[in-house]
Amino acid sequence: MERKPTYEELEQRLKGLEEESVKRKRAEEQLAKAASAMVDAMDNALLLCTSRGEVTFVNRAFEKMTGHVGSELVGKKVADVAAITTQPEDAKKTAAAIESALTGKAITPAYTTFVSKDGREIPVFLTVSFMRDLSGEPSSAVVTFRDMTEHRQTEETLRESEQKLKAITASAQDAIIMMNGEGGICYWNDAAQGMFGHSAQDALGQELHLLLTPQRYYEAYGKGFGHFKKTGQGAAVGRTLELTALRKDGTEFPVELSLSAVKIKGEWNAIGIIRDISERKRAEEVMQKAKEAAETADRAKSEFLANMSHEIRTPMNAIIGMTDLALDTKLTAEQREYLEIVKTSGDALLTLINDILDFSKIESGKLDLELIEFDLLDNVGDTLRALSVGAHEKRLELSYHVLPDVPETLIGDPGRLRQILVNLVGNAIKFTEQGEIVVRVEKESGTEDNACLRFSVTDTGVGIPTDKQQLILEPFIQADSSATREYGGTGLGLAISKNLVEMMGGDIQVESEVGKGTTLHFTACFDRPKMLSMRPMVAESFDARGLRVLVVDDNATNRRILQEILLNWHMKPTAVGSGKAALAALERAREQNAPFSLVLLDAVMPEMDGFAFAKEVRKRTGLIGVVIVLLTSAGQRGDAAQCRDLDISAYLIKPIKQSDLLDTIMAVMAYRQKDDREAPLITRHSLREIEVTQPLKGTKPLKILVAEDNVVNQRLVVRMLEKRGHSVVVASDGREAVAAFEKERFDLVLMDVQMPEMDGLEATRRIRNSEQKLKAQSSKQKIGFLPMSFQLSAFSLQPSARSERLPIIAVTAHAMKGDRDRCLEAGMDDYVSKPIKPRELFQAIEKQISASERAESKADTDS
DSSP states (O other), X not given: OXXXXXXXXXXXXXXXXXXXXXXXXXXXXHHHHHHHHHHHHOSSEEEEEETTSBEEEEOHHHHHHHSOOHHHHTTSBHHHHHHHHBXXXXXXXXXXXXXXXXXTOOOOOEEEEEEOTTSOEEEXXXXXXXXXXXXXXXXXXXXXXXXXXXXXXXXHHHHHHHHHHHHHHHHOSSEEEEEOTTSBEEXXXXXXXXXXXXXXXXXXXXXXXXXXXXXXXXXXXXXXXXXXHHHSOOTTBTSEEEEEEXXXXXXXXXXXXXXXXXXXXXXXXXXXXXXXOHHHHHHHHHHXXXXXXXXXXXXXXXXXXXHHHHHHHHXXXXXXXXXHHHHTSOOOHHHHHHHHHHHHHHHHHHHHHHHHHHHHHHXXXXXXXXXXXXXXXXXXXXXXXXXXXXXXXXXXXXXXXXXXXXXXXXXXXXXXXXXXXXXXXXXXXXXXXXXXXXXXXXXXXXXXXEEXXXXXXXXXXXXXXXXXXXXXXXXXXXXXXXXXXXXXXXXXXXXXXXXXXXXXXXXXXXXXXXXXXXXXXXXXXXXXXXXXXXXXXXXXXXXXXXXXXXXXXXXXXXHHHHHHHHXXXXXXXXXXXXXXXXXXXXXXXXXXXXXOSEEEEESOOSSSOHHXXXXXXXXXXXXXTOEEEEEESSOOTTHHHHHHHTTOOEEEESSOOHHXXXXXXXXXXXXXXXXXXXXXXXXXXXXXXXXXXXXXXXXXXXXXXXXXXXXXXXXXXXXXXXXXXXXXXXXXXXXXXXXXXXXXXXXXXXXXXXXXXXXXXXXXXXXXXXXXXXXXXXXXXXXXXXXXXXXXXXXXXXXXXXXXXXXXXXXXXXOSTTHHHHHHHTTOOEEEESSOOHHHHHHHHHXXXXXXXHHHHHHHHHO
C-alpha cells in the first residue's frame, strides 16, 4: 500500500510550486519586456488587436509616425483608430482589411496614407498577419505599416527622369535608335521617323540593317553584329563614323553614326545617335570647289608673276650685262656717265622686281625665314656701308650706334634683317635732303637663350603727317602723291619690312613731325647660340681627287647613291651599313696605313646612332683626326651643340643637293688641311655665308652651245664667253639646240628655259634621251652586237655623239620657287638666273666642266 505524504511533505511541495510559478512569471515578464523593447525598436509601425477588433498595443514607431501615443489608442476599435490616423478615403479600406484578416482571410498588401496629428501625410505599405488560438481560430492580428516616403520620392524622381528623357529624345534633331540583343529595333524617336520615313509602329521589332542600310552592306553588317552580340565591341562602338543610310523611299543619304553598347539582362544592346549630314556634305563640296578655285587663282597669280618676272628680266639682263661690258671698254667721260646711269636704273628695276616677288610670297604665305648664326655688328655695318654711297652723294651723315649690352652673335635670318634695314635706311636717305640719319640698336628684353632687339632709324627729312603715318606701312601707298613723284618709289619696301618684322616676332612703329624728320622703330627677336662660335667662314680650294671616304648608312639605297656621287667626283668611297662596321673599317684602314680622311655619317641608325658613333671615334687616339660630316633626315633642336662637342665638321639635312654636298666636302677638308681647329660648324644655311678667298680657276677654251631666243641676250652671252676664250654656237630655240647637238660636239650647253617652238626643258629631255640611246649603242658595239657597217654609220653621221653626259646649265629669267627643281628634273645640271652675273656664270661652268672631266677620266679607266 502506497504511503501517503505527510503534511510537511505536502507543504514543502506546495512551497516549491509557488516558487516555480514566481520564476515562470518573472521569466514571462522579462520575455514580454524584451519583446516589447524589440517591437518598439522596429522602424516599421506596428499595431496589435484582438479578434474582436480592439487595439491592444502600438509600438513607438507607430506613435512617432502618427503623433498619437499608445494610451490614446489602446482599447479603441480598429475602425476608430483608422479614422483618426489615415485619410478619410483610406480609413474604411484599412479597417475592412484588418477586420477581414481577423476572420482568417488572407489579404493582399496595400498602400494607404497616414495623417499625423500635425497634418503630415505619410505614404505607408500595410500588411496584416493573424495568430490562432489552440483551437485554430483567429485570436489576434498584427498590422505592420512601412514608411514609403523615400520609396515614393525615388519613384517620382525616376518618373520625372523618364519624362525628361522622353521629351529630350522626342525633341532631338538627331535620330535616336536602340537595338536589342537580337538585332531588333526597340526604341525609335520622332526624329528617326522624320529622317528615315518609317513610323515607330513600323520600325519597332524590325531588324535594323534590313530597314536602314543599303543591301550591299548586309554581309558586312551580319559579321559585325555577330561579333557585337558576343562581346559588345565593334568597329563603330565608341566612335563616330560616316556611313550611307537608306530612307523608306529607297533614296540613300550620308549620315554620321555614334554608337554605344550597354548590357541589359545579360544581353548587349546598342544605342545609336544618327545625324543627317547631307547639308554638311553639300557645304563641304562647295568649300572644296571654292578652295580649288582659290588654288587655281593662286597658281594663276604665281604663273602671272613668273611670266612677268621672265619678261622683265630678259631685257633687263641685256641692259645690265651689256652695260657692264661697255663699262669695261674705253669710253669718254660723257659716255661713262650715261652708262652708269643706265646701270643704276637697271639695278633699281631689279630691286623693284625682287620687292614684288617678295610681296607675292608674303601674301601667299610662302616666304620662310632661315635660322643662321651671324654677327650682328658685321651685318649692320656691312649693310650701312653699302648704303653710305647714296647718303654721301646727298652730303648726309650716316651713322649707327649698337649699345654695349646688345649680344653680338645671334641666330636668325641675317639676309632678311639686312633687307629691312636697307628698306628703312634707303627710305630715310630718299626723303632727307640735309642733316643726318642715325641707326640705333638696343636690347629690349632677353634671356641666355634669346634676345629681343629694338632698331631705330632716325632721319632729319621731310616728315610724315600724323594721319598718314600708318598708311605708309600699307602696300603701294605713299604719304603724299607729290612726294612719290619727286622721290620715286612704289611703297612696297615698308610693307614688306612690316611683314618681315612680324615674322621675326616684332612690330614696327612710326614717329614723325612734318619738317623735322621721322623715326621708324621695329623690334625683332632672335635666338642666341649656346656657344660663341661665330667667325667668318672661309673656304679655300681643295683637290678632292682620290679622297678616301667612308659612307656609313643603314639604308642600302642611300649608301649606293652616295657611292655613285663620290665616284663621279673621283673620290674613293667605301660603304658600310652600321656604326660597329664603320668602327671596324676605320681601324682596319688605319692598320693598313690607308686611313679614311672623311666620314659621311647617317645620324639615325639602329644599335649605334651617328652621335654615339662619333663619340666612340673621338675616344680612339688613332681616329681623332678623321673629318665627320653628319647627314640626318630628322633634325632636332640641340643637334648643332652636340656636333660641336664631338668635333663634327658639318651637319646637313636630307635630302642633300649634290652641289651642297660637294661644297661642304671642299670646305671641311680645306679647314682640316689648314689644321683650323676653330672652324665653324657648316650647315645648309651657313653654306650661303661661306666666303671664297681663291679666284676662280681658269678653264681651257671650250666649245659652248648657247640656246637663247632673245637677240640682245645672245650677243651679251656670246661676248662674255668669247672674252674668256671660248667658242660659241647660237641656237634661237629648243629645236635648233637639239639639231646642233646632233651635228656637232660641244663641251657645255647654256640653255634658256622659255623659248618659242620648243622650250629649254623639252630640249634638255630630248638631248638626254639621245644620250641614253647612244650609250646603249656604244655598249652593244663594245661586245660586238652590231655589224661594223652600222657602227661606222652611226658615229660618222653624228660627230657630237658620245655616251657621256653633256653638261647643261639653265640660264633663265625665272626666279620663282621651284624653278630650279624643275630644271634639274628635266635633266639640267645647274641653274643661273638672269640678270647674269659673270662670276656666278663662270663658277657654274667651271664646276660642270670639272665634274665632266672626272666622269670622262673614270670612263677611260673603266674601259
